[in-house]
Amino acid sequence: MQNYLKNRKRKMQKSEFITQIEGHGSLNVNWDKNKVTLEVHEGERLFEGMVVGRQAEELYWITPRICGVCPIAHNLAAIKAVEDALDLKPSYSTVLLRKVLLDAQMIQSHVLHLYFLAAPDYLGLDSGLEIIKAHPVYFQQALELKRVSDLITDTIGGRGIHPTTTAAGGFHKVPSNVLVFFRLLTTRRLKQI
């Protein structure tokens, strides 16, 4: 904790800082005027302009590319919008599979944020990769959670980042019994955490 506070203090004294986040920006602290402003550095991508004039199936191909940390959420949201517009009702098993997919994504992005982006600050380390030396147990937990959530998104979504199997009205492909069986056979169970 002492380390953490020291780190915080050191960083706060800079006029321009931000901790590790997805996206580019900084907090500009003006100590004299007692004012903080958020400045975004990255360029505009104008996604609204990209999807205009496209076919429905391309919409949920483009939107996951908004964010590589949570692509499945953007993918499923666009699919939902398309389904609403076309009045399509997905089957119960489709909804269930999508829920599992989204949950796995949630584990993925939380692991990424907690262990790789936020934890180094709290532990007083320079990089997420340094946790392996300083706190090997935590790091093994992170890798194990990442492995299992990657396995789920790869199996259901076809690919963890920017899924390939999801579609409006259902799935292009659902994981076959055989695939799930082999995946189970070839992988260890989630180690107790």
Added chain:
Amino acid sequence: MVKKTQTKPKVAIFDFTDCEGCEVVLISLRNKLLELAGEVEIVNWRLVQKRADEGPYDVVLIEGTPVTRREIDALKYLREKTKFLIGLGSCATLGGIPGIIDKETRSLWYKKIYGEEYKPRGIDALPLVAYVKVDYLIHGCPVEKKEVVRVMEEVLAGRFPKGRGYSVCFECKIAGNRCRLLDKKVCLGPITQGGCGAICVSGGSPCYGCFGLRDSPQIDNLLTTLYKFSDSEEVERYFSMFLKKTPEYAKLFKKSKKKNAKE
């Protein structure tokens, strides 16, 4: 190429305007990332570490499209400081998804999305090669794990990596997929460089060619096949997903538009 020396090569990873999915792929390498990171010294990686050296670097991976003046200047600065510059992911290598927006239409969308008062930062979404010389391109949206490992291992061993000489079709056949062209569906696989394992077609999605054009792609022959069941509007839509800022796209579709306008 990186010459073998006593000290570990200095590697830096930078990201411009993009979704950062390719960096998440790097982290998804898990133990393999640790192995690779052990062989090098990562001196700058904004996403996961505070250490941020200003160079010089041995190897730099750049993800994303340089859209703002700040990013374009940073890219030129990095080129000067770097021995081996690698573009990571389709945004950097092709212009990719941000490249869908044309330079001319940007001002219209700035106003629509951000309001009349907004001061835009972006100039145009172009690939890295539009501004500087890039030593190697790792294509993909997102990049394929195996390709990243292969290229990095080659570079660290002091060899110059090579692209795949074959098209996506080769890997698509190995994956056991039915050919999309037989089902009268547009596919850019035949002209696209392999390496992805045909992951999109295997998942049931189309191939939009995010791995870039293969050597001697024979686009004309593919178009002849495609126009048997499709029209130029649909084919252009496929090309415009990732390849819109490539010279081939300009050659194929910008001319025809001008012709239409004249008629």
